Amino acid sequence: MKLNSHDQNAPENPPTPQREVGDVFDFIVCGAGSSGSVVAARLAEDGNASVLLLEAGGDDAAETVTNPAQWPLNLGSSRDWGFVGQPTPGLDGRRLPLSMGKGLGGGSSINVMVWARGHKGDWDHFAAEAGDDAWGYQSILGYYRRIEDWQGAPDPTRRGMGGPAYVAQPQAPQPIAEALLSAASTIGIPVYDSPNGEMMEAPGGASIAELRIRDGKRESVFGSYVSPLMSRPNLTVLTNALVTRLIFDGKRVTGIEVLVDDRLRQFTARCETVLSLGAINTPKVLMQSGIGPEDELQAHGIPVVQHLPGVGRNHQDHLAFGCTWAYRKPEAVGGSGCEAKLYWKSESRLAQPDILQCQLEFAVPSPIETGLETPQHGWTMFNGLAQPKSRGRLRLSGPNTNDPILIEPNSLSAPEDMAAALAAVELCRELGNSDAFTPLVTGEAAPGARYRSGTIDFIRRSAVTYWHQSCTAKMGRDSMSVVDNELKVYGVDGLRIADSSIMPRITTGNTMAPCVVIGERAADLIRKMHSLPDLSGGLTQPT
Template structure:
């Protein structure tokens, strides 16, 4: 059964759907749940089994929350793209008692389930609502930095694009950490194990039959394959699989791959977390916000959180694993007295451990909003409204691609460019992107209380090399959009037009936004500014690890959801070995 607006769909015998509905539809009693499934085409016996599972999950999690224990073996903070994986892998040991804490709520929301309206999640209650400080490099603008505040984290509110990262990204992590297990060879083993790729067979690089469904854009808008042809016409090779051999070479263009299944978002939570929520050893708390860690000397003994209107302390007999993301993980560390000694004292925080790298090395991909063309005839967007992307080098001497323009099947402008240019609704875009920025930012706490939050100096485009690369990305996007191959879809170019020199640079500064891929602020490494080691242990602190995008020494050259899954899987391997 499938409907036109990509709402929930079903398929008989689909075990993942069964687990998903069991976790998500607890608001229905067994009879109501049974009726929904039978009307969707399931046999009575199958529907009845799924209904029983749904009721069991609801009852299990309610009972576990109402009988919250004073201590668990492991506490995982944050149910995002890494945290869901870590919790799943820990809970696979039936002897381990695991508490997963999420500040947001349920992912049973239309804007989560429907991948075509993902942008409606931005600045909604599902978004933490972070904003960077104003910066001269982007003409005094304060760029928004959305992050998921919901079960599934960013994987529940993002554009559902599946990009694994370039070979050189992971080999760079291995060099920085001194551990070959972070390198491409081992990461490729993980991808082959967890993937269920619905595309061209490639036994060397792709997996089949694993947990994680991914597929090439299904029945795409014709403007997407036209862009593949257009890119080829300007010298960029095309690939049927953008996550295969292409991610080991100089780049290329192809149809995007999505975490969309039967028209619905297939988030990390749906893949990893929902199927294990009926277990007695995994408690998932929503609406619970961790303020700080509890320490005894140099050992973390648990967490302090606000839940159901009260501040509570929960112990961890083995370890706490922070998976709260590149803004909240360093914030929790700093408000716990772990960070730069001088900065903590200035904020009125008692220093538990001097670790100056906490909050440094902030990185994000920069996305230009955008290059836009008017359609001769309106063509509605399909799937996630972003079905084609390319990776290419702004300078052939680079080790890997630093540009990732993404085609967007709606007009993509921001608060400046949308006013500067008259943009019609029947339009499509190519958003030029920079995925290997040189600029680095930092976070600092605003005060001693967790409620005071953080100051985010993102420093976008402060390095002149970033502006130069983005100018080239705009030029490349215009060359593709104005090519003969795209003529069928172009009535006229809306923006930016044939700008040059300082005018084009100023356009880029005004148009700069981000991909919402914040990483790097608890960097993995071996020098004095590294926050975690190769085992993701916080340096100088016992019983504490960080496993999320904040540990990336350098951001991957593409969408960061799947690299965060890899971080979660590596954390699972490390904890299992320990």
């Protein structure tokens, strides 16, 4: 069986009312985002295992979710956790809004829909850290072939067709997207037919973006994986269900405590519990349940179940510095507004790209601290760091569910990051001011020509998040690792983590696609351990 979000026979059943939900399941998956949706669907698809999928947010029925162009309206809404970072010295003391999806589909229901699979070097780094070649690039290609329903030119080695995740490039990209490819080619950056595949085995390049948009509508990961199974009696999806803590028998997780519509309930997992709450809430639930740095837990009066000093550490995110040009006349916006991507190196000696550029076909306002005016009509290069060296951390403010987590991004604290940021802005200005854009723009609005010190000021005052927080419960084998190569939490039984928090380091590009891989990998490991049939078609190796 292959999951398919375009199954016309799949009923549009809503999530189950809580009064009808039992207390005991084989598996409990916490979080219906880009990883949790995959885990729940793969465990439930054969019909033998009972699965409970919990989501703190609501449904995914809003126009702001289904309409690709309306994604910015979700930021700061009820579909956004609305996290805010602590004052950050590297950002001139600013506090960054750190949006994260809340609702069925998680980030995949409010993001820009870009499908970016990560660089070969990312996955080989995962394999080295985990001591397991199953996380390496050649193995991960097999997962992508299983996952994708790729609509472009066939590439049997690298691309999949017929999988649950519809992936396509815009049929008629806007002129501004084509101009970026022309500008890149002029300065010696190779242009590829796809930003995934061969380009992600190379030093970088430029390409038309790949998006999760079908027939003008968003396809979330929940929609692709879980929606076709909603009529199955062995799958229960519960919304407005906030996971508050894990329940233990000794050092084994036996279930969870959940606040469901303001009512506290407990659910038992016969086999395993999976945390897929994202890089902020997964560490929070771990720590408030007694898994984490013992000194921090003890400071808040939380009994220590397992000392794991890496919980909440190693926080990483992609930073962006918006470089903007004014249009000569208003131009149309295609799809989600992002139709072209570019990855490149700040230094030739680097092993893989460390600059990430996502072209937006509208003018993004610069933070007020920059003092720059935003043109009414224009385009912005969301231009930033693909491989940041700065590391942040999360701290508890208290032991209770309503005590907010303190996010310390520590952005631009590593000197290498400022050097890469300067190179990224210089590259962006070289591209944007090239002849390829002359027919479309009147001139540069941000940052404009500056001395080095002025450019540094612009970077510190303009930096915003790409909304790719990750790495706060990393996979590995050192003392700061939280999960092993099978995503099991060290020192704890019956518990795995499957979301962006397990990344040893952030992947190159948008993180949705790697999170789908993490979900597939977790489901494979769980199925194998509990002897569940594999109906996904298995993994074929490259020919």
